[in-house]
Amino acid sequence: MQLQTHFALFDEGSKKEIRRAILKAVAIPGYQVPFASREMPIARGWGTGGLQITLSIIGKQDVLKVIDQGSDESVNAVNIKKLVNKTTGVETTIETSEATIIQSRHRIPEVPLTEKQIMVLQVPIPEPLRWVEPSEFKTKKLHAENDYSGAWLLLFEQIMKYGKTVTNADHPVFVHDRYVMAPSPIPRFDNTKMHQSEALILLGAGREKKIYAVPPYTNVNSLAFEDHPFEVESFDGKHCHLCHAATVFMDELINQETGESYYQCNDTSYCLAKLNEQEHMPEVVIEHAR
Amino acid sequence: MVIDVVHNTQEVFRTILHCMSRPGTIKNIDGIGSRMEQLEKCHHATFLSVMTLLDAEVSFHIIGGNAAVLEELFTAYTLSTATDLGQADYIFILQDAQPQMIHEVFRRAKKGTLMNPQQSATIIMETKKLSNDPLLTIRGPGIETMENVHIAESELWRFERAEANQEYPLGVDMILIDCQSNMMCLPRTTKFQDCEVS
Numbered sequence: 001m002q003l004q005t006h007f008a009l010f011d012e013g014s015k016k017e018i019r020r021a022i023l024k025a026v027a028i029p030g031y032q033v034p035f036a037s038r039e040m041p042i043a044r045g046w047g048t049g050g051l052q053i054t055l056s057i058i059g060k061q062d063v064l065k066v067i068d069q070g071s072d073e074s075v076n077a078v079n080i081k082k083l084v085n086k087t088t089g090v091e092t093t094i095e096t097s098e099a100t101i102i103q104s105r106h107r108i109p110e111v112p113l114t115e116k117q118i119m120v121l122q123v124p125i126p127e128p129l130r131w132v133e134p135s136e137f138k139t140k141k142l143h144a145e146n147d148y149s150g151a152w153l154l155l156f157e158q159i160m161k162y163g164k165t166v167t168n169a170d171h172p173v174f175v176h177d178r179y180v181m182a183p184s185p186i187p188r189f190d191n192t193k194m195h196q197s198e199a200l201i202l203l204g205a206g207r208e209k210k211i212y213a214v215p216p217y218t219n220v221n222s223l224a225f226e227d228h229p230f231e232v233e234s235f236d237g238k239h240c241h242l243c244h245a246a247t248v249f250m251d252e253l254i255n256q257e258t259g260e261s262y263y264q265c266n267d268t269s270y271c272l273a274k275l276n277e278q279e280h281m282p283e284v285v286i287e288h289a290r
Numbered sequence: 291m292v293i294d295v296v297h298n299t300q301e302v303f304r305t306i307l308h309c310m311s312r313p314g315t316i317k318n319i320d321g322i323g324s325r326m327e328q329l330e331k332c333h334h335a336t337f338l339s340v341m342t343l344l345d346a347e348v349s350f351h352i353i354g355g356n357a358a359v360l361e362e363l364f365t366a367y368t369l370s371t372a373t374d375l376g377q378a379d380y381i382f383i384l385q386d387a388q389p390q391m392i393h394e395v396f397r398r399a400k401k402g403t404l405m406n407p408q409q410s411a412t413i414i415m416e417t418k419k420l421s422n423d424p425l426l427t428i429r430g431p432g433i434e435t436m437e438n439v440h441i442a443e444s445e446l447w448r449f450e451r452a453e454a455n456q457e458y459p460l461g462v463d464m465i466l467i468d469c470q471s472n473m474m475c476l477p478r479t480t481k482f483q484d485c486e487v488s
Binding site for chain 2: 006007012013015016017019020021022023024025026027028029031033034057058059060115140141144145176178179196200213215216217218219
């Protein structure tokens with residue numbers, strides 16, 4: 001017997017509550033709106049926040065892409081894609097430009113997003129001040145009072161200790177010059193893609209029960225000191241060993257035999273598209289030349 | 291089936307989401323669901339918004355029109371409860387609301403608190419006409435540079451709205467609906483700037 005699940009798994013009451021939270025999040029950019037996070041068929045910490053947003057916004061006309069650290073093929077991405085597809089019947093894709101909803105764990109795709117797309121990011125720890133203040137009540141108060149000295153101090157201490165900020169990912173950002181926000185553990189390389197983005201960006205933290213958003217065309221500035229400007233990961237002189245792209249975020253891999261390191265695009269669908277492009281290089285056919 | 295509560299409400303929500311994240315953008319939802327005959331006193335799009343946003347967890351308040359009849363109808367369909375203006379999560383300002391009542395709404399509506407700015411009212415307002423004619427310009431998040439808007443009789447509430455939203459992140463968000471089922475949203479971050487006539 002095949003059980004018929006409700007469209008997009010959730011009951012309509014759950015969808016309504018999450019949708020209301022999403023609308024508030026869009027109206028107050030960067031502010032973490034509390035919501036009644038549901039039990040999901042995947043474990044907490046495996047993308048339940050992103051999944052709840054995706055299931056609440058998705059409709060029959062949508063095309064879904066799910067990535068995990070830039071890969072369309074990882075277990076997490078494939079399972080989430082399958083779950084959404086099974087309960088909604090929507091098409092899935094690996095082409096960034098074809099998708100209307102892109103759910104992602106820790107990356108913003110290399111292909112620029114458009115205004116027809118919604119980016120959904122999975123967030124493990126939505127509170128940028130959690131490292132300096134364990135109490136949720138107190139961090140809420142700090143946000144209310146616009147007191148971000150803790151976030152600045154964290155960066156200052158890193159500079160004192162290491163001569164530079166050492167936030168590999170999840171480097172805090174100022175949204176619309178008011179809220180400091182955790183952009184989810186995307187590399188610093190992707191922080192700049194949030195600034196004045198064409199697409200709406202929704203962020204969901206399931207375990208922490210928070211939804212927040214960055215509307216399109218909104219100022220998103222990474223926290224930095226004047227004498228220590230914000231720096232993204234540099235891949236100067238490096239290129240992808242498969243498609244030779246040089247201006248994208250890359251993973252460093254080690255050749256087991258020689259011990260040498262080489263680089264590869266982190267965004268697999270971008271790499272694949274580039275390889276296919278190179279495969280079909282238009283050749284000039286001499287006999288038709290006039 | 292007049293309104294498909296699964297798919298029609300999803301379409302309406304996505305429209306509201308699109309408009310809320312891109313203030314000034316006008317989207318039409320006339321084709322979603324079919325009109326209810328007993329709804330002479332509020333626009334089709336207003337009822338669609340009710341079905342999309344309201345349930346037993348939130349409260350609402352109606353200004354203007356035949357409020358008592360509509361209250362009963364909204365509650366019957368969504369299980370949401372009608373409450374006092376200062377407590378309501380959703381405030382509906384119907385087409386025939388008196389100007390002084392509109393002022394009252396912006397004065398008394400919940401603006402949220404600094405700890406919880408999301409505990410504020412959303413105002414769903416019916417208006418005669420929405421367009422992108424260059425009468426007023428708006429700026430803010432979601433708008434690349436500026437957006438031209440024309441909202442019929444907005445002079446009745448623009449100043450009061452600005453007052454209600456002066457202490458960001460406190461404020462009220464608006465969903466505007468006209469009689470052709472056009473929809474436009476103005477979150478608290480959007481600022482009006484009267485056009486200069488050259």
